[in-house]
Amino acid sequence: MSVPSAGNMAPPTSRGFRIRFVLRLFLAFAAGAVVLFAIFHFVLSRPFTGDYAGVFHALRNLSVFLRPVIATSVLVYVLLMCGATGALCVYGLHKVAGPLYRLERVMEEFRAGSPTRTVSFREGDQIQALVQAFNAWVGNLRQERVRWIASMEKAERECLQGEEACRARMEEALRQLVADLSRFR
Amino acid sequence: MKAGSARPERKFRRKIRYVNPRLQGGAALVFSGMIVAGGVLFGSLVYRDVGKALWAAAMRGHYMFETPYEIVRNALLWHLAGLSATVACLSAGVFFFLLRAIHRGIGRVTGVLRGSEEGELSTPTDAGGLTEFSRFGEVVDAARGDTLQRIVAIREEAASLAASGLPPEAFRPRWDELKRKVREIAP
Numbered sequence: 001m002s003v004p005s006a007g008n009m010a011p012p013t014s015r016g017f018r019i020r021f022v023l024r025l026f027l028a029f030a031a032g033a034v035v036l037f038a039i040f041h042f043v044l045s046r047p048f049t050g051d052y053a054g055v056f057h058a059l060r061n062l063s064v065f066l067r068p069v070i071a072t073s074v075l076v077y078v079l080l081m082c083g084a085t086g087a088l089c090v091y092g093l094h095k096v097a098g099p100l101y102r103l104e105r106v107m108e109e110f111r112a113g114s115p116t117r118t119v120s121f122r123e124g125d126q127i128q129a130l131v132q133a134f135n136a137w138v139g140n141l142r143q144e145r146v147r148w149i150a151s152m153e154k155a156e157r158e159c160l161q162g163e164e165a166c167r168a169r170m171e172e173a174l175r176q177l178v179a180d181l182s183r184f185r
Numbered sequence: 186m187k188a189g190s191a192r193p194e195r196k197f198r199r200k201i202r203y204v205n206p207r208l209q210g211g212a213a214l215v216f217s218g219m220i221v222a223g224g225v226l227f228g229s230l231v232y233r234d235v236g237k238a239l240w241a242a243a244m245r246g247h248y249m250f251e252t253p254y255e256i257v258r259n260a261l262l263w264h265l266a267g268l269s270a271t272v273a274c275l276s277a278g279v280f281f282f283l284l285r286a287i288h289r290g291i292g293r294v295t296g297v298l299r300g301s302e303e304g305e306l307s308t309p310t311d312a313g314g315l316t317e318f319s320r321f322g323e324v325v326d327a328a329r330g331d332t333l334q335r336i337v338a339i340r341e342e343a344a345s346l347a348a349s350g351l352p353p354e355a356f357r358p359r360w361d362e363l364k365r366k367v368r369e370i371a372p
Contacts, residue, residue: 011284011288012287012288012291012292012295013284013287013288018280018284021280022277022280025273025276025277025280026273026277029269029272029273029276030269032269033265033266033268033269036265036268037261037262037265040254040257040261041254044252044253044254044257044261045252045253045254046252046253047251047252048250048251048252048253056243058253059239059240059242059243059253060243062239062253063236063239063240063243066232066235066236066239067232070228070231070232070235071228074224074225074227074228075224077220077224078220078221078224081220081224081272082213082216082217082220082221085213085216085217085220085276086213086216086217089209089210089212089213089216090202090203090209090213091202093205093208093209093212094202094203094204094209096208096287097204097205097208097209098202098204100205100208100317100321101204101205104321104324107324107325107328108324110328110371111327111328111331113369113372114372115372116371116372127287127291129291129295130291130294130295130298133295133298133299133302134298136298136299136302137298137299137301137302138371140302141332141370141371142371144370145367145368145370145371148367149364149367149368152360152363152364152367163353167353167356170356170360171347174343174344174346174347174363175343175347177339177340177343177367178340178343178344178347181336181337181339181340181343182340183303183304184304184306184332184333184336184337184340185304185305185306185307185333
């Protein structure tokens, strides 16, 4: 049986999510540029005072102090931007990581044999196709299991009509169960 | 005396946002690396050009400027625009690369789960893209593998019981045990 490739499916993230993330990223970088500009403007906007020698020395001193000024302002920019993009990654990608995390927890319960609940969505959650596919798989298995149990219990009820009929009905139910289960591989 | 008002009890549940360090932390690290590289490049270029402009103004000897800012304005603005544009474009590129990896990984796992609905439980997920999705694919494979193991065990037991011809007193306990095993599928 072939497994559908990713190319045949709708993107797991919505267009709105993608656009919002990129816009926020651009907004953060614009804000960072404004902060950097403000620092440089503040440092470099002191008016020249005095005569020729005073201005000459002011410019020479500025050249000397330029390195720490630039280093500090770049450090401020880097810290601000790393914080902003880090927050954006944590908050923005939570819409992908959150459902993935919840799905993984439910899958652990499923493997442990505990009663499995369906994975729920929160507002704005992405990768809904994946979660729906898991819920559909478990839901389908559960329906099948209910049907198999119902078939076995129906055979048990035949026992009221006599041992012969009961055994024949049970064996038929078993053969039906084998036929149903043979599609799993 | 005012009767004690029955306030509805509010549950304060802290919502944890940082749930996947590999995905969220990894993306934040990649963006941070780009920002640091952009900042260092910007700093070195600004130091070179602004320093040169200030030195040239000092050497020229006649000053038409009221503040140092007027001397370095053009160089500074160009570098700032360059920094913002470069880092923003690179970040958008990284984000779309990340989305593509998410699409590939999630798409593959979704396809495998859809196939599982039709009974295909043994094809490995083999989710490409990011390491996180490969790991998640392994979790899905483990769940599918467990289910298949249970189903195969039930199928073999049912086939063996149907053909056993056991007397009723030996047949019934095995029948009941089989029913219990069937109940364990997707509880």
